[in-house]
Each structure stands twice: as C-alpha cells, then as structure tokens.
Amino acid sequence: xYDFWQTLFQAIKNCGRPIEIDMHAKGINQxxxxxxxxxxxxVKLGCKSWAEHMGLGYHQADIRELEIPRPERMxxxxxxxxxxxxxxxxxxxxxxxxxxxxxxLLFRLWPGTQRHLLWGDPKTVAAYSRTAHxxxxxxxxxxxxxxxxxxxxxxxxxxxxxxxxxxxEPAMDWQxxxxxxxxxGRLLYNPDTAPEVxxxxxxxxxxxxxxxxxxxxxxxxxLLPLVTTAHLPSAxxxxxxxxxxxxxxxxxxxxxxYSDSPKPYRFATVSPLDPQLxxxxxxxxxxxxxxxxxxxYSPLVVAQWLQNFxxxxxxxxxxxxxxxxxxxxxxxxxxxxxxxxxxxxGRFFSSKMRAATAFEIFLLAGEAEAGKLALAQYEQARNIWxxxxxxxxxxxxxDIDSGQxxxxxxRWDDRLPAIETDVNDLxxxxxxxxxxAKPSPxxxxxxxxxxxxxSRPTLAASHVSPTAFSPGKPLDLTLTTAAxxxxxxxxxxxxxxxxxxxxxxxxxxxxxSAIPAAYTQSVYPLQYYFVLHRATDQAYxxxxxxxxxNEPYFSVWHRS
Numbered sequence: 315x316y317d318f319w320q321t322l323f324q325a326i327k328n329c330g331r332p333i334e335i336d337m338h339a340k341g342i343n344q345x346x347x348x349x350x351x352x353x354x355x356x357v358k359l360g361c362k363s364w365a366e367h368m369g370l371g372y373h374q375a376d377i378r379e380l381e382i383p384r385p386e387r388m389x390x391x392x393x394x395x396x397x398x399x400x401x402x403x404x405x406x407x408x409x410x411x412x413x414x415x416x417x418x419l420l421f422r423l424w425p426g427t428q429r430h431l432l433w434g435d436p437k438t439v440a441a442y443s444r445t446a447h448x449x450x451x452x453x454x455x456x457x458x459x460x461x462x463x464x465x466x467x468x469x470x471x472x473x474x475x476x477x478x479x480x481x482x483e484p485a486m487d488w489q490x491x492x493x494x495x496x497x498x499g500r501l502l503y504n505p506d507t508a509p510e511v512x513x514x515x516x517x518x519x520x521x522x523x524x525x526x527x528x529x530x531x532x533x534x535x536x537l538l539p540l541v542t543t544a545h546l547p548s549a550x551x552x553x554x555x556x557x558x559x560x561x562x563x564x565x566x567x568x569x570x571x572y573s574d575s576p577k578p579y580r581f582a583t584v585s586p587l588d589p590q591l592x593x594x595x596x597x598x599x600x601x602x603x604x605x606x607x608x609x610x611y612s613p614l615v616v617a618q619w620l621q622n623f624x625x626x627x628x629x630x631x632x633x634x635x636x637x638x639x640x641x642x643x644x645x646x647x648x649x650x651x652x653x654x655x656x657x658x659x660g661r662f663f664s665s666k667m668r669a670a671t672a673f674e675i676f677l678l679a680g681e682a683e684a685g686k687l688a689l690a691q692y693e694q695a696r697n698i699w700x701x702x703x704x705x706x707x708x709x710x711x712x713d714i715d716s717g718q719x720x721x722x723x724x725r726w727d728d729r730l731p732a733i734e735t736d737v738n739d740l741x742x743x744x745x746x747x748x749x750x751a752k753p754s755p756x757x758x759x760x761x762x763x764x765x766x767x768x769s770r771p772t773l774a775a776s777h778v779s780p781t782a783f784s785p786g787k788p789l790d791l792t793l794t795t796a797a798x799x800x801x802x803x804x805x806x807x808x809x810x811x812x813x814x815x816x817x818x819x820x821x822x823x824x825x826x827s828a829i830p831a832a833y834t835q836s837v838y839p840l841q842y843y844f845v846l847h848r849a850t851d852q853a854y855x856x857x858x859x860x861x862x863x864n865e866p867y868f869s870v871w872h873r874s
Contacts, residue, residue: 371441
C-alpha cells in the first residue's frame with residue numbers, strides 16, 4: 315500500500331517538528347526505506363532478535379529454512395513482500411546491515427519465551443548487552459514480562475500474575491519481576507556492572523539466602539532460551555509458549571499445534587532457531603547412522619546442557635531454602651515456585667529430546683533397544699511434568715490467560731493429557747517394527763550415547779580476529795590449533811545468504827585461509843567461524859563457553 319505510506323510520510327515531512335520514524339523490519343524493502351528517508355527525519359528499523367522469542371545471548375547464525383524465500387512460498391496480496399521475496403526479513407536483521415545506510419538498526423527482544431515466570435540470569439543479560447551493538451546497531455529493547463496479559467480478553471480481576479492464593483499476588487505486578495527489571499536495566503546499559511548491584515537487592519530480600527537465590531535463578535533462567543535456540547516448533551509468540559508448553563507429538567500422524575514447522579509434523583523434525591550451529595533430532599540421527607560427520611551441537615548435547623543447568627539450579631535452590639530469611643514471605647514463595655516450574659520444564663525437555671532421539675533410531679534402524687529407551691525416557695519426561703503440574707496447580711489459577719487460542723491459555727496440568735496420549739501412542743508404535751527400517755552398524759553406539767551424558771570434544775585453538783577489512787582485498791585469517799584439519803565458514807552479515815565453506819591450508823601448527831577479494835567487495839560486514847577436525851571428532855572455534863554467553867563466531871564490520 316505504497317500510496318498510503320506516501321501520504322503518511324508526506325504528513326510527517328510537513329508537520330513542522332522532528333519525528334523519529336521507527337519502522338518494523340518485517341517485509342521492509344528499499345521502496346519503503348527511500349520513502350521514509352525522503353522525509354528528512356531520523357529513520358530507525360526495528361529488527362526482531364531471535365524471531366518472537368528469547369534465544370541465547372547472540373544473534374542467530376542463520377534463519378530457519380522456512381524463512382528462506384522459495385518459489386512455492388511466494389504469496390500475493392497484502393503479504394506479497396513479507397511472505398514472498400522479502401520473507402527472510404521476518405525474524406532477524408535480514409540484509410539491513412549495509413554500508414552507508416541512512417537508517418539506524420534497533421533490535422527488539424519479543425516476549426515469546428519468557429512472559430510469566432520470574433527470570434534472571436546476569437550473564438545472559440550481559441551477553442545481550444554486548445551483542446546489542448552488533449555491527450554498529452543502535453541497541454536493544456525488550457518486551458516486559460506479562461506483555462500479553464490483558465490482550466484478547468485476557469484481563470481478569472484478582473491480579474495479573476494469576477496466583478491462586480491472593481497472598482502471593484504482589485500489590486503491583488512489576489514487584490514480582492523487580493529482580494528481572496534490575497538485571498536488564500543495569501546490565502543492558504553496562505554489561506560490566508559490578509555484581510554487588512543486584513546482590514544488594516537479593517540480600518535485602520533473603521539475607522544469607524541471597525547466594526543460593528542468585529545461582530538458582532541464573533541457571534533455571536538459561537533453560538528456556540536454550541530450548542528456544544535449539545528446538546523451535548513455531549517462531550510465533552502467539553503459538554509457542556515454552557513456559558507452558560503445548561506438547562508436539564513424538565509419534566507420527568498427529569495434528570500439530572504449530573503450523574510453521576517442517577513437515578511431517580513431529581517433535582524430531584522441528585528445526586532449531588539457529589540451524590547453522592544446531593541440528594534437529596532427525597538430522598542428527600540420520601547423520602550418525604550414516605557415519606556422516608556433522609559439527610553442529612546435537613540434541614543430545616543440548617539435553618545434557620539442560621540437565622546440567624537444572625542440576626545446578628536444584629542444588630542452589632536447596633541452599634536458598636536452607637539459608638533464606640523470611641521463608642514465609644510471599645516473595646520467597648514466588649521465587650521458590652517459579653524455580654521449581656522452570657527446573658521441571660528444563661528436565662522435561664531434556665528427557666523428551668532423548669526419547670525422540672531414541673525413537674528416531676527405532677524408526678530408521680528398527681532397533682528394538684532404541685524403542686525401549688525411547689519409552690523409558692518419555693515416561694520419565696511425563697512423570698517430571700506430572701509432578702510439577704500437580705504442585706503448580708496449587709499455586710496458579712486454572713487459566714493463566716494470555717490470549718484466545720489454546721496455546722495461550724490454561725495451566726501445566728491441562729497439558730498433561732496430550733503428553734499421556736503421545737506416550738501411549740509411542741508404546742503402540744513400538745509393537746510394530748517399521749517396515750522400511752535399515753539396520754546400521756552405528757546404531758549401538760548412538761543408543762549408548764543417549765544416556766551416557768553427551769559432551770562436545772575439546773580441541774584447543776587460538777585466533778586473533780582482524781579489527782577491519784578492506785573491501786576488494788582478501789581477508790587473511792590464521793588459526794593455531796593441534797587439530798588435524800580445519801574448515802573456514804564465512805558469510806556476509808546478511809541472513810538472506812547462506813554460508814560458504816572452504817578448507818584451510820596447514821602451515822606448521824597453523825592453518826591459513828582467506829575470505830576472497832571478490833567476496834569482501836560488498837556493502838555488508840563479514841562474519842566467520844572455524845570447524846576443527848581430529849580423527850572422528852569435530853568442534854567449533856569459537857565454541858560456546860560454560861554459560862552459553864559468548865558469540866559463537868567472529869564478525870568484522872569496520873572498513874579500512
């Protein structure tokens with residue numbers, strides 16, 4: 315509707331005062347940008363960070379395949395641009411990081427992943443702060459907790475936090491999230507803020523229990539952003555609510571509660587939100603059974619990380635319970651209950667990922683042992699959810715209402731029947747060996763890895779990233795490592811493009827390669843990472859740190 319926008323922009327131009335034009339990046343094209351710039355006003359484009367959810371503290375290395383423009387996905391009418399040729403603008407920064415652009419870029423963290431439970435991890439917030447100015451961006455805004463509360467008829471008497479016990483309802487809803495606001499407010503402004511800033515607040519609330527409270531919530535708060543990054547059944551914050559997860563079936567043949575997910579709709583086929591660095595369950599199992607090396611973070615590694623964070627949070631929660639003052643206070647109980655829910659949701663996803671991995675082995679290789687393991691892991695996940703849901707039903711009202719559709723309503727206990735149905739369907743499916751299964755000599759090792767506690771290989775490496783590049787000249791890169799081989803992956807900072815892979819040349823203890831001159835002759839910044847090889851092991855450089863709070867690639871945006 316360009317005529318409409320031209321009329322609006324002309325009014326802005328002639329209104330006689332400065333107006334900042336803030337344009338949503340979804341579906342934006344050069345026609346719209348030029349029309350806005352012609353007003354002479356400041357123009358800002360708002361890009362989604364991690365689609366409509368909260369991922370880890372970096373910008374996804376690539377978008378989901380579903381967001382890549384394809385001929386069969388082109389639409390006409392109102393969405394001809396945003397769901398057609400500019401489809402890749404929907405859930406990230408797209409191709410907007412262009413040199414000499416006449417607009418600012420601002421990231422916005424949408425409310426899909428965290429909207430109702432207490433959240434607070436200083437290291438994740440600091441990571442978001444450091445990436446808020448990625449390649450010269452203007453910063454980051456976030457949607458506050460309870461963003462959806464009150465829309466689509468979801469406003470009800472008795473408090474926006476939906477506690478069953480009125481004594482737990484704070485006088486004002488922001489008071490529940492005071493710690494969340496403190497962390498984002500201070501660390502987003504300065505990622506190097508001294509810990510004493512938030513620890514003073516915790517000490518005032520919990521005295522000696524402050525240390526346990528900080529560690530428990532920090533680790534519990536890592537769980538859902540990790541799930542979102544590695545397993546995203548829907549980019550829409552309207553549909554996917556991992557806090558109160560509407561279950562997607564492991565077994566085939568079920569209708570999906572999420573429409574923007576790869577077909578056939580099954581838990582194992584769900585794409586990561588960052589498919590460049592993480593693998594889906596189906597991709598991982600197929601590669602492992604075929605002995606095809608894949609450096610991506612596997613669902614078993616993710617499941618182990620979830621388990622580790624949940625274990626650390628549980629241990630710190632025990633300390634918090636033992637040491638905290640004023641254990642009868644509403645604030646203590648709000649923290650305790652939300653911690654228990656988040657820890658259980660993390661454990662549930664950890665077990666369900668293992669179950670789906672085992673079932674995928676059963677489907678592809680026909681291994682009965684894998685089927686038994688799938689059922690055991692899924693029953694464990696079901697039990698974790700059931701215990702949590704029973705307790706949560708005494709804490710929260712029966713309808714934690716955030717909108718009209720079922721995925722935005724209800725409570726943890728009303729999600730249990732769908733999980734139970736899928737467990738029973740899995741039991742039935744295991745009674746009939748798959749007709750098209752192909753036994754693999756690699757299946758036994760993979761089955762063992764499901765419960766062995768998967769970890770990534772550690773391959774030491776060092777690299778000093780250039781501070782700038784010269785367009786039209788090669789960008790030489792050197793990597794020092796004891797690995798036997800190394801590959802360079804590079805890409806323009808443009809989510810409309812795919813990554814380029816090239817082997818590096820070994821010289822002594824170093825590997826060398828270059829991003830070609832023809833490639834650097836571009837309006838875009840550059841980003842890259844390395845894949846290290848040793849025997850059957852593969853690893854990234856840079857790898858994630860223990861807190862999953864660093865950028866897993868290098869970027870160079872300054873030009874010389």
